[in-house]
Amino acid sequence: MSISSRFAVGIHILALIEINKEGISSSEFLAGSVNTNPAVIRKIMGMLKKAGLVEVHPGIAGAKLARDLSDITLLDVYKAVNVVQENELFSVHEEPNPACTVGRNIQDTIGPLFTAAQLALEKTLRNVTLEDVVKDIVDKDKINSKELSN
Amino acid sequence: MSISSRFAVGIHILALIEINKEGISSSEFLAGSVNTNPAVIRKIMGMLKKAGLVEVHPGIAGAKLARDLSDITLLDVYKAVNVVQENELFSVHEEPNPACTVGRNIQDTIGPLFTAAQLALEKTLRNVTLEDVVKDIVDKDKINSKELSN
DNA sequence: TTACATGTAATCATGATAGTTACTTTATGT
DNA sequence: ACATAAAGTAACTATCATGATTACATGTAA
Numbered sequence: 001m002s003i004s005s006r007f008a009v010g011i012h013i014l015a016l017i018e019i020n021k022e023g024i025s026s027s028e029f030l031a032g033s034v035n036t037n038p039a040v041i042r043k044i045m046g047m048l049k050k051a052g053l054v055e056v057h058p059g060i061a062g063a064k065l066a067r068d069l070s071d072i073t074l075l076d077v078y079k080a081v082n083v084v085q086e087n088e089l090f091s092v093h094e095e096p097n098p099a100c101t102v103g104r105n106i107q108d109t110i111g112p113l114f115t116a117a118q119l120a121l122e123k124t125l126r127n128v129t130l131e132d133v134v135k136d137i138v139d140k141d142k143i144n145s146k147e148l149s150n
Numbered sequence: 151m152s153i154s155s156r157f158a159v160g161i162h163i164l165a166l167i168e169i170n171k172e173g174i175s176s177s178e179f180l181a182g183s184v185n186t187n188p189a190v191i192r193k194i195m196g197m198l199k200k201a202g203l204v205e206v207h208p209g210i211a212g213a214k215l216a217r218d219l220s221d222i223t224l225l226d227v228y229k230a231v232n233v234v235q236e237n238e239l240f241s242v243h244e245e246p247n248p249a250c251t252v253g254r255n256i257q258d259t260i261g262p263l264f265t266a267a268q269l270a271l272e273k274t275l276r277n278v279t280l281e282d283v284v285k286d287i288v289d290k291d292k293i294n295s296k297e298l299s300n
Numbered sequence: 301t302t303a304c305a306t307g308t309a310a311t312c313a314t315g316a317t318a319g320t321t322a323c324t325t326t327a328t329g330t
Numbered sequence: 331a332c333a334t335a336a337a338g339t340a341a342c343t344a345t346c347a348t349g350a351t352t353a354c355a356t357g358t359a360a
Contacts, residue, residue, distance in 0.1 A: 001151070001152075001153055001154055001233055001234055001316070001317090002151075002235075002238055002239065002240065002241035003151055003239060003240045003241060003350085004151055004241065004347080004348065004349090005242055005243045006348090006349090007240060008240065008241065008242040008243055008256070008260055008264075009243050011256070011260060012243070012252055012253075012256050013175040015252050015256070016252040019170040019251055026304095026306090027305075027306070028305085028306065032247055032250075033246060033247045033250040033252055034243055034246055034247070034253070034307090035243070035245045035253070036243065036349080037309085037349085037350055037351060037352095038305095038306095039350080039351070039352080039353095040305095040350070040351090041227045042213055042305095042306060042307065042308085043307090043308085045306085045307095046306090046307070046308085046321050047199050051151050052355095054245065055287070057305095057306075057307075057357085057358080058305075058306045058307060058356060058357045058358075059219070059304080059306060059356075059358035059359075060305070060306080060357085060358060060359085061304075061306085073156045074263065083151055084151055084152070085152075088152055089152065089153060090152065090153045090158065091152035091153060091154065091155045091158065091267060092155055092158040092164070093155045093158055093159055093184060093185070093186065094161065095185045096183060096184055096185055097182055097183045097184070097185050099347085100166070101169055101222055101287065101291050102162055102165050102169060102183055102287055103162075103183045103184070103185070103290070104291070104294070105286075105287045105290040105291050105294070106158070106161070106165070106287065108290055109283060109286045109287050110158055110161060110283075113224065113275075113283075116159075116270070116274055117271045117274040117275050120270040120271055120274040121268070121270055121271040121274065123270065124210045124264075124266055124267040124270040125267050126247060126261055127217055131179060133259060133260075133263075133333065135342035136255075136259045136342075137251065137255045137256065137259050138251070140258055140259060140324060141251050141254070141255050142256040143299075144254070144255070152349090154316080154317065155317085155318085156317090156318090176335095176336065176337090177336075177337070178336085186318080187318085187319055187320060187321095188336095188337095189319080189320075189321085189322095189338095189339085190318065190319065190320090192336095192337060192338065192339085193338090193339085195337085195338095196337090196338070196339085206337070207326080207327080207336095207337075208325060208326045208327075208328085208336075208337045208338060209325075209326035209327035209328075209335080209336060209337065210327060210328085210336070210337075211327095211335075211336055211337085212301075212336090213337095227319090253360070301360105302359100302360090303358100303359090304357105304358085304360105305356100305357085305358085305359105305360090306355100306356080306357075306358095307354100307355080307356070307357090308353100308354085308355080308356095309352105309353085309354085309355095310351100310352085310353085310354105311350100311351080311352080311353100312349100312350080312351080312352100313348100313349095313350090313351105314347100314348080314349090314350105315346100315347090315348085316345100316346085316347085316348105317344100317345080317346080318333085318343100318344095319342105319343080319344085319345105319354105320341100320342080320343075320344105321340105321341085321342085322340090322341085322342105322358100323337100323338100323339085323340080323341100324337100324338080324339075324340095324354090325336100325337080325338070325339095326335100326336085326337075326338090327334100327335090327336085328331085328333100328334085328336100329332100329333090329334085329335105329338100330331105330332085330333085330334100
């Protein structure tokens with residue numbers, strides 16, 4: 001099991017739109033960087049648009065960020081791309097036996113515990129903004145360039 | 151996407167072995183409570199056994215806990231049933247374009263962020279023991295019984 | 301109206317899940 | 331020794347999400 005790479009791709013897309021803000025970020029351009037099919041980008045872009053993270057219009061090439069970089073958290077992206085349904089990161093067997101003490105209580109006992117774990121994860125994602133991500137990408141790139149030039 | 155119900159079933163199994171400790175917890179008995187096939191239980195039991203959480207022997211009916219209830223955390227169960235590979239809760243697109251600033255740095259930037267989120271989730275699971283779970287199940291059952299008798 | 305980009309649907313291969321059946325291996329009791 | 335019973339395990343199935351691909355409809359602008 002793994003959370004869909006749509007999440008990682010969504011972050012990639014948004015970061016690239018920012019870094020390429022002087023240029024035009026078409027689905028083809030973005031697909032070239034992510035290394036996938038433009039239709040995949042457009043589908044994810046549709047989700048980001050629906051969530052109010054990007055502005056993009058039919059017939060007009062290029063996407064723009066709809067909010068300030070520092071106002072978009074990883075949690076926003078995570079929610080936007082629907083990698084996990086609301087409160088369903090963990091799945092629970094649906095029909096335990098009600099004739100058993102454990103069977104008739106396990107769901108109510110486990111539910112809040114799973115929710116707590118999920119919230120801890122989401123809280124971590126909420127503490128990182130796209131601004132942080134872009135800065136880190138740029139920093140890492142400077143270091144790599146320096147290494148190459150030595 | 152959802153984390154496999156093997157995790158929830160694993161917790162169910164262990165809790166039931168404890169509550170039924172005066173009796174014999176065969177795969178058929180456990181399957182009856184979880185409401186699934188005994189072979190499914192045996193497969194999960196094999197994982198719990200491999201992780202040192204239960205004792206179970208071929209030809210001998212019934213499983214026993216291999217550790218004290220208070221010494222088994224939900225994280226132990228989570229790891230035991232292999233619902234998530236080590237450090238791979240989130241998946242990242244494999245081959246971003248190295249000719250792009252974002253493409254050649256996205257993995258290194260995102261990796262630690264995803265790991266942090268995953269660790270936050272795991273930390274939460276580590277803070278809950280099977281003793282807590284069993285107590286809660288028993289408590290909830292008392293309340294339910296009281297409601298039914300009113 | 302031509303060119304081009306987005307929006308979107310249909311199709312496909314792949315992999316994980318959970319269930320089912322059936323068989324082998326091991327231990328116990330007569 | 332043999333019959334019984336349970337664990338261990340492999341093979342097969344249906345179902346579902348993913349990610350890629352193709353194709354086409356929709357919309358914009360020169």
